[in-house]
Amino acid sequence: MSRVCSICGKGPSAGNIRSHALNTTKRIYRPNLHKTQIEIDGKVQTAYVCTKCMKGSKKDK
Numbered sequence: 001m002s003r004v005c006s007i008c009g010k011g012p013s014a015g016n017i018r019s020h021a022l023n024t025t026k027r028i029y030r031p032n033l034h035k036t037q038i039e040i041d042g043k044v045q046t047a048y049v050c051t052k053c054m055k056g057s058k059k060d061k
Contacts, residue, residue: 002033002048003030003031003033003048004031004048005031005033005048005049005050005053006038006047006048006049007038007047007049007050007053008050008052008053010031010050010052011031012028012029012030012031013028013029014026014027014028014029015027015028015029031050032050032051033048033049033050033051034048034049034050034051034054035047035048036048036049036054038057
């Protein structure tokens, strides 16, 4: 599964897990992607789209 949004290009970003004792461990924050059908250049294709883009496309209609 691709971990990049096909509309906005949002992908994974890195960060840290911080405990109460301020110990750090690397982790990855991944975007909330869903497989949906979108229209690209007049053709309907399936692609992975983040929920923020899905929400924005509903407002455009």
